[in-house]
Amino acid sequence: MLNSDNNLYNIDRRNVAHAFDDAAKDYDSVSLLQQTVADRLIESFDLIKINPVSILDIGSGTGYGSRKLKQRFKKAQYYQSDISGEMLKAARKKSPKYFSKNHFLCADASQMPIQDQQFDLVFSSLMLQWCSDLDLVFAEVKRTLKPGGVFLFASFGPDTLKELRECWQQVDDDIHVNAFVDMHDIGDSLIRNGMDAPVLSVEHIVLTYDGCKQLMRELKNIGAHNVNKGRRKTLTGKQRLDKVISHYDTFRTNDKLPATYEVVYGHAWRPNLERNGSEGDNSQSISLEQLKQDLRARKHK
Helix, strand or coil: CCCCCCHHHCECHHHHHHHHHHHHHHHHHHCHHHHHHHHHHHHHHHCCCCCCCEEEEECCCCCHHHHHHHHHCCCCEEEEEECCHHHHHHHHHCCCCCCCCEEEEECECCECCCCCCCEEEEEEECCHHHCCCHHHHHHHHHHHEEEEEEEEEEEECCCCCHHHHHHHHCCCCCECCCCCCCHHHHHHHHHHCCCEEEEEEEEEEEEEECCHHHHHHHHHHCCCCCCECCECCCCCCHHHHHHHHHHHHHHCECCEEEEEEEEEEEEEECCCCCCCCCCCCCCCCCCHHHHHHHHHHHHCC
16 A cells, blocks of 8 residues: 555545646646656666657656657657546647647556556656555556566655645644655565566655745645545634644745655566466476577667
């Protein structure tokens, strides 16, 4: 699971879709952090040597990541998938009208209406944190990847918005900030679902704001506000909000308020050779020729 066993932290997928529907119109003008993370994630291809002909972008939003991938892999077919129909409409407007190799799919990442073994690359930048069950998502990723295909992703880690979370905890016990999964839990889930050789790293990015309300406004504008099932269902009172703002001001440095984002970058492969035998049996039965083919394929990556 992405979050703790507390069901209050489960993500309400309908609210996720509605939040990003509302944010779609102005998303590109306010999502500078998201664009930066996508850029840095795509830089991974300087080390991951692949030349995919079919690419699935999960949580594609307005299509920024796919457009950047297109600059590197010009001949590939692209499937942009998002839970928000409005995000996909915005992406479609930015896609070439004629002779386009882009396809658009409104779907949940945990249940993709896609054939098995269809893609050389599955790409996902800052979508995983909106999923309650990573096992379901990673099982779908493996299913849709071709053998030898790669999954490249970025997600937010548990230190994300730690200042804001701490301030709300000083005020009440309700859930106001989304929970985020730890890098090690992501790696465990990848292995549990049959992905091979996961490599993960963490970067901390600190953005600064003039005031707490500016941060809250930005989170709402990019669709990243609280979507947990255990969130407060009534409006937050002015008195509680003033207390949060007052607590947050204790973090002020050089007349600016910090907001920490922990970004987890990673990739993993769908194995070329699937394991045989009963569950719990770690042995493999392969021919010498199969082994030679696998070694040659890996050398060319």
